[in-house]
Amino acid sequence: ADCSGSACSFIYTQQKLPGSSDRVEIVLAGRVSGWVAVGFSDDQKMGNDDVMGCQLSRDGVRVFAKNTNNRGKSNSLDNSNDPSQYLENVVTYKSDGQIVCRFTRKLNTGASEDKDLNNEYYLLFASNAGTNGQNDFFAPLGAKHIANPLITSSKFSALSSKEFTASAESKALVTAHAIFMILAWIGAASIGLFMPRFMKKAWVKPYWFQAHRAIMVFVWAATILGFILIVVHVEGWSKDVSNGSVFNAENLNTVRRMQTICFVL
Helix, strand or coil, rough: CCCEEEEEEEEEEEEECCCCCCCEEEEEEEECCCEEEEEECCCCCCCCCCEEEEEEECCCCEEEEEEEEEECHHHHHHHCCEEEEEEEEEEEEECCEEEEEEEECCCCCCCCCCCCCCEEEEEEEEEEECCCCCCCCCCCCCCCCCCCCCCEEECCCCCCCCCEEEECCCCCCHHHHHHHHHHHHHHHHHHHHHHHHHHCCCCCCCCHHHHHCCCCCCCCCHHHHHHHHHHHHHHHCCCHHHHHHEEHHHHHHHHHHHHHHHHCC
């Protein structure tokens, strides 16, 4: 994945283990000093994913193969706290600046945190070029990925022999959300507050109030539009405040209260 000609930042292969009906062989490799990982996801977004990674130790010598999970937006070990519990025939090494992990795993481990790889999932590819001091065997993958994960456009099973391509998730809606919020609260809101404070006496006619009202209506409209854009991007919000989601019903009520107070002011 993430290739330019014959040079790739990381490599992922999968194949059914010869002579076995319930195991898959996976190879992960990358020219990084941190980790490379593949996530099996029900959707095209990070969260509640089954993750297998190849990670360089913080001493830069050992290489770890790990079976972890994404709970919300962070990586964590499963309930066993043993990242290799479901990995078999593990071979790891570092050569010419590239870390490589080859291992087999049951398609269905029976663990509630793991995906049944007999089914089809979107594949998420991510990597990190450095360490954060937590690259030990009994630790999650640790440092955040250096770029947006590459995501397949359709679902695949671990037994699929089809070729696939992956691309980074579009951030157009997030960018538009940020632009509207910056225009509203850093630009227009400041000007709107400036009008009654300094222009009330400077302008003989009540033009200051008309300008103030128009600007504050723009603030309100831009805020609502920016809010709608981010809701569309995340495809709704979580009602479960225990899943680590920042964008949930409880926080949404807080935002509504803040908007009401600002509107009244």
